[in-house]
Amino acid sequence: MLDRDGYxxxxxxxxxxxxxxxxxxMLLVREMLCGTTRFNDLRRGVPRMSPALLSKRLKELEKAGIIVTVPRGGGTEYQLTPAGEDLRDIVTGMGFWGTRWVESQLSLRNLDPSLLMWDMRRHLNPRPLPPRRCTIQFQYPELPQKQRNWWLVIDGADVDLCGFDPGFDIDLLVRSSLRSxxxxxxxxxxxxxxxxxxNMELAGDPLIAGAMQQWLGLSPFAVERPRVAQVGA
Structure with missing residues (x-):
């Protein structure tokens, strides 16, 4: 019998x-393709998704054979099956298509500090940074107090994101609008x-500040946008 809600x-x-x-x-699949396996970490990648709906979608993905649940360390990890891994090119292609063809001003209406910082955290390149623990504070002055300050703590290959002061000396303060x-x-x-x-101020270690474009890098979906011909041009 066909699913009445299907096509x-x-x-x-x-x-x-x-x-x-x-x-x-697809956003959950995106998170897992980026290496996220824990429920709470998945929530950080989709911060506007309710825990109840997240649980429901995970069960649906497991039923469809796209993920499996694996007991680990007293908790549960969600791992992609070969069917899930096979979605990598599809998700990447959707991301590139969205970057190239969705109007940038429209996409910039959907600003989200927690998603931005989480994405920056997992793609940060520690190689241009000094070979010691570095703490970088990001401050978005226009946001409410609870969303205004974020800290990235980099120690070798480990990069942690904190929404509260971790108590370490700040090597670099990045003060910027969220849009910038x-x-x-x-x-x-x-x-x-x-x-x-x-639109941005950097205060702190001049070497870390000078290398910001290198250690920050870019979203994996950042591509050059094509010029779209105007009708009648």
């Missing part, structure tokens, strides 16, 4: 869509350009 078509596209196109599902930091991360601007425009 009712034998086409493989429709069958895949029934599994993957429910709300939040997001445009840099998405490859729409650069650190130097935002500083010159007065």
């Amino acid at each position: 009712g078509q034998f086409c493989p596209v429709s069958m895949a869509a029934e599994v993957l196109c429910t709300r939040w599902t 930091m997001t445009t840099i991360w998405m490859g729409l601007s650069r650190v130097r350009a935002e500083i010159d425009a007065g």
